[in-house]
Amino acid sequence: MAANGQGSEHVENRPPAEVASGGAAADISTHAWSAIGDGALKVEPARTDLSSGTLDLGQGNLYGDNQPRTLAGSVRPDHVASKDLAEPYLSSDRSVQVAQLEPGYTGALDRNGVPTKLDPAGIKATQDIALDETVSATDRTRSLDVLLKNGIQTFQREDQSYRIDTIENGDLKTLSLKKSGPTDTESVELFRSQVENQPSDNPTRSVNPPGEPVSDVIQNEKDGQPTQPEQEKTPQEKLFDPSVSPEDKLKAAEELAKQGTTEVTGPDGKKYQISTQKVGNRDLVSIFGADDAGKSHPMLRGIVNQDGTVSKQKDSKGNEVDYQGTWAQKHAQDNPMVKYEPKPETEERPDQPGEPTEKPDVDKSREHLRESAEQNITDPEARKEFLENMRKFEARARQQGLSEEEIAKTFDQTSRLLDAKEGKVSPENRVLAARGLARELADPSSTDQGYHNTCGATSLGERTFTRNPARAAEMIASVAIDGKWTAPDGKVIEIPPQNLTPGVEERTYPPVDDDRTFATQLLNSAMINDSTQRRMPPEYYVQGRPTGDGDTGERLIYKGQKPEEGRAFDGQTAPELAEEAKRINGDQNAILQDPDIDSGDNVVRITSREDLDRALADAKKNGNMPLIVFVDTADPIFGGDSTGPNRYHFVSITDYDPATGQVKMSNQWGAQNDKTVSLDDLFRAIKHRTPEEKKED
Known part of the structure; x- marks a missing residue:
């Protein structure tokens, strides 16, 4: 049971000890009992697997292949019901199938992991994105593509008709959104985008492709001035950017060739020729430049495979040759096409909010954290435990070889969580989050999922607490204070307000059995929403109240929907x-x-x-x-x-x-x-x- 004090709550309506001796309720977890009440648990005949968040209905899938399902979201079996209740529904031998995602398909998954056709709410949400001029061009393009994949070429909104036109030219496809007029000649084009046609087979599977930087203005933490996110480089810009790898330059050259561009002008004013040759399902790609005498030499050469990977060409003896041509290595090593100087990793990872820019001082950060605890954790025993856990964290981090900077930043982000004067999470619950954070920083293996289909996000949380504790602390602090989190690529992840209040098990500290802490609840919310909000249309992961039928209460909703209108969240895939x-x-x-x-x-x-x-x-x-x-x-x-x-x-x-x-x-x-x-x-x-x-x- 929880110790009564600040940042904890004693839950009175747990089952009495004698209930646990046997019967159908024997193995229902205490927090599940508290959430649904005695006698509220029931099992639906359709549910064949009560120990995981999935269904086996034997109903096939959208594309008719034989791939197994891949969502993982299992809770501990005795968290749901006793073996007596669950056993009749765990005997199905019917195979479960999951379709490969088509390239570019980013629609929602059903409970078996199948990329389904969108429901009416999903269609409407996607149409809203297509019509929104403030949305990035990439997302508007994705929205049009998803609408077409759902068989929507024309739609009506507020007495106005819209049409999506598609023009295919070889490997390129042009998508155009038009507002219809009285006649076709009077239609007004609202948006146009050119995309590459994708092959029909997809060797890999991914629910949420990496998203583009958000179109909103991003706040620069160093100078406080708003800056625009970095724009995607054009293929020609990639060719002459020293920070772009030879492999990516060859893929950019292939893209230019597919668009019909076989000659480009470099920043030196010289002309460069692009040559491609089809060999089976691979493309031999070469870029040529000329010396002062006008003789042509290969600057870069390689093979672009069907799956998008790039490999080196081979000489007549079967030996691999370098991407850079021999002449280019000797005479043009400073040419930006040949030169490769990758950006330092620190330039690709934005500062975390509240990070100090000066050299880290662990002693100073530790003392600040102690003062923050003195001011905000008023319960002496709770404060003592918190500081002891932070001491254990520092000892673990040093033994593990984490840097002084990482330790100092972790202290600073934890202080930020405690010191905030205002926040989306109440001061008392921010203390609750800080106590859970300190506990999991001290012992990352104590990070548990509780009665939630969040084993994926929780295991990633354990890895992050272990290896990148400052990142985990920053995510929790940002969600608690701002109700949102800015991902390293600049995308702003909005956290639904329902996720900012501790649930029945999360409001109890220390956690009972394998219950989840409030800190992990906040971290789970940020991680899962960072994935689901990159889908098309974006989905929002919401933690709601369990219905009592083996349901965890987790939902995925579209913008503007209520949790009860959403669909069950049953976990994540490994690629995701x-x-x-x-x-x-x-x-x-x-x-x-x-x-x-x-x-x-x-x-x-x-x-x-x-x-x-x-x-x-x-x-x-x-x-x-x-x-x-x-x-x-x-x-x-x-x-x-x-x-x-x-x-x-x-x-x-x-x-x-x-x-x-x-x-x-x-x-x-x-x-x-x-x-x-x-x-x-x-x-x-x-x-x-x-x-x-x-x-x-």
Whole structure:
């Protein structure tokens, strides 16, 4: 039970101890009981998997392929109902299918992860974006594309008709939004955009492609002056930008060639020729320049593969040759087309709000935090625990090798959370958030998901608390104070107000069992909304009240909708989480998954025990722990019996011993589910198996 004091609340309506001795209510978690009340729990026959946020209705999918579902959002099985209640609905052997997303398709997913046709509310939200002149050109283009994919070429709004025209010219497609007049000749074009036609097959899958910088003015934290976000470079600008890699320059050259441009003029006034040659499903791309005598030489050369990757060409002996031509390396190494000087990483990651610009002083930041705690945490025991957790955080950070700057920034962001005079979250609840933040900074493995389908965001939160604590603290502080968060790429993520009040389990501190803290609630809200608000149309993740039928209360809504009008949020995919990890932390190779389930950029493919051994060993050697792994909780290491439908979940891997093959796992279901398992057992839980294959094993 929680200690009564500032930043905590004793919840009186928990089940009496004798209830836990048996019966249908025996395994209902205390916070679920508090949320829905005795006797309110019921099970719908359609729900075949009560331990995960997914349905198995055996209904196929939009595109008719045989891909397995890929959403992970499992809560602990005894969080929902007792085994007696759940068992009748966990016996379906029907396969669940998920379609590959078409390239460019960013519509919503249904409960099985299928990219569905949008409902009327989604259509209206997308039309609003298409008609909004203040929205970025990229988002308006995406909105038109999604409307067309939903079969909407004409629509009516307030007695006015609109039409989307499409003109295809080879690999290019022009989209045009027109306001219809009395005749076709009197139509007024409102917006025009040219996009590249996409191939029909998609080798990777991603729910939310990385978004563009927002069109709104961004506040420059250093000088307080508003600045415009950096504009996307044109293909020709990329060719002569030293910070652009040779691979990206070759892709830009291919794009220019597809547009019919085979000659460009460089900043030196010289002409450069672009040559492409189709070889199978690959393009050989070369850019030529001339010496003073007029003789042509290759400046850059390479192969652009069908999946968009770039590889080096080979000579007559089969040896790879450098992207830069030999003559260019010797005589034109200062030419901006050949020169490659990537921007430092610090230039790509904007300062966090409230960051000091001078050299960090950990002692000064620590003292400021102590003063903030003295002023704002009035309960002596709560203050003592808070400061002790921050001391543990600093000791952990130093042992881990985090920089002085990272430690100081973490202190500063935590002080910012406590010191704010005003905020979207009340002062008392900001103290509650600060206490949870300190607890998870001290021990990131204590970060749990509670009764929510947030295992993905929670595991990413654990990784962020571990490796980038200042980022986690800044996200929590910004959400609590401003009700929004500015992502590293400049996109402003609005947090629905329902997410800014602690839920039943989050208002209790310290958390009971595997309940979620208010700090993690705020962090989950920022991370998930950063993904869903990049969809087309944008969706807003809202934490509502559970209905009592195994529902967690989590909803996805469109702008202007009420939570009760939304659809259930059932978790995230591995590619989606990998993109989120890269955006927030710059993470690479942090998410592991069997590609038979799903695949995407920056997701490490695990197809064998050797793949898993190599990935874990490399991560430990390179200091890339904790990793995030996509697993099936029907496996025995999670208490399952290896039969029945797949129940997907994300867990964290915090350590690995290659000599013994022992893997240390942090499970977001609570400390009682953290354990050490063998490499073989973990691989079995990662490997995709149908219910039939499980029975055979």
